[in-house]
Amino acid sequence: MNPLDVRPLTGALGAEIRGVALADVDDALFEQIHRLLLEHLVLFFPEAAGLSPEDHEAFGRRFGPLEVHRFLPKLPEHEEIVVLDSDQGAKADVWHTDVTYAQSPPVASILQIVRCPDVGGDTMWSNQYLAYEALSAPVRELIDGLTALHVFEHPNGSYRSEAEHPVVRVHPETGRRSLYVNRMFTRRIPQLAPEESTALLNLLFTASESPQRVCRYRWPEGAVAVWDNRATQHYAVNDYVGRRVGRRVTVLGDEPKGDGARWPNHQPAGMSATAVKD
Numbered sequence: 001m002n003p004l005d006v007r008p009l010t011g012a013l014g015a016e017i018r019g020v021a022l023a024d025v026d027d028a029l030f031e032q033i034h035r036l037l038l039e040h041l042v043l044f045f046p047e048a049a050g051l052s053p054e055d056h057e058a059f060g061r062r063f064g065p066l067e068v069h070r071f072l073p074k075l076p077e078h079e080e081i082v083v084l085d086s087d088q089g090a091k092a093d094v095w096h097t098d099v100t101y102a103q104s105p106p107v108a109s110i111l112q113i114v115r116c117p118d119v120g121g122d123t124m125w126s127n128q129y130l131a132y133e134a135l136s137a138p139v140r141e142l143i144d145g146l147t148a149l150h151v152f153e154h155p156n157g158s159y160r161s162e163a164e165h166p167v168v169r170v171h172p173e174t175g176r177r178s179l180y181v182n183r184m185f186t187r188r189i190p191q192l193a194p195e196e197s198t199a200l201l202n203l204l205f206t207a208s209e210s211p212q213r214v215c216r217y218r219w220p221e222g223a224v225a226v227w228d229n230r231a232t233q234h235y236a237v238n239d240y241v242g243r244r245v246g247r248r249v250t251v252l253g254d255e256p257k258g259d260g261a262r263w264p265n266h267q268p269a270g271m272s273a274t275a276v277k278d
Helices: 027-040 053-061 128-133 137-143 194-208
Strands: 005-008 015-018 042-045 078-085 108-115 123-127 147-153 160-166 168-170 177-179 186-188 214-217 224-228 232-236 245-251
Touching: 015 027, 027 042, 027 224, 042 214, 053 078, 053 108, 053 245, 123 128, 128 177, 128 194, 137 194, 160 168, 177 194, 186 194, 224 232
Parallel strands: 015 042
Antiparallel strands: 005 015, 042 224, 078 245, 108 224, 108 245, 123 214, 123 232, 147 160, 147 186, 168 177
């Protein structure tokens, strides 16, 4: 097999891959793509225009079982493909990692942008390995022993989900440590007093979003991106006029693993442990 045409985009993460037909990925080619995903964290296939929904789903299943999302609109007759349409409010312009409020958040996502505005509508990804490694040794030692509560509440009040995960997770395939908190879903660090939790989370959010650790991608219409949800965050830049439409499949997850909490949850004076709630 000929080597792939791989073009790294930044020093932090991201690479374009050309000359690949995603509708015709065999086992050997998938192993190359999987290895490159672990190395670059987000891969872009700019020549994927015309990818059918069936082939989109089949490529996603190469990574694992696909999610049927509880709320997001679906492509007709394809319940595993969600449609992200800016005309319907799909503008995720807050740094986040997908669905961290679930006990087993997604492993990966495969997004195709099928309609682009003339200008703008880029997406950014950040490398959470580098975010963790950029912190000082004392801060890393502290956060290795903390957990964080991640929460989602549907705006109409019909659904609420929360999960507690390590602040630092260990990637199950690479063994590397990464930050695992985000502005969209992370609410607090239960081992700390509320004001301490807020201060530390703000520090970690800033580290996770640093432009030194970011790749920004200008979408050619029809391009596909695949990203590792276990070591990245992403942000859809809301700087455009017009319509932006994407189709995404999401690979079901694993339970984030880390060192676990080294201290008990913070308990305000005069309050029982059972009374401490989010």
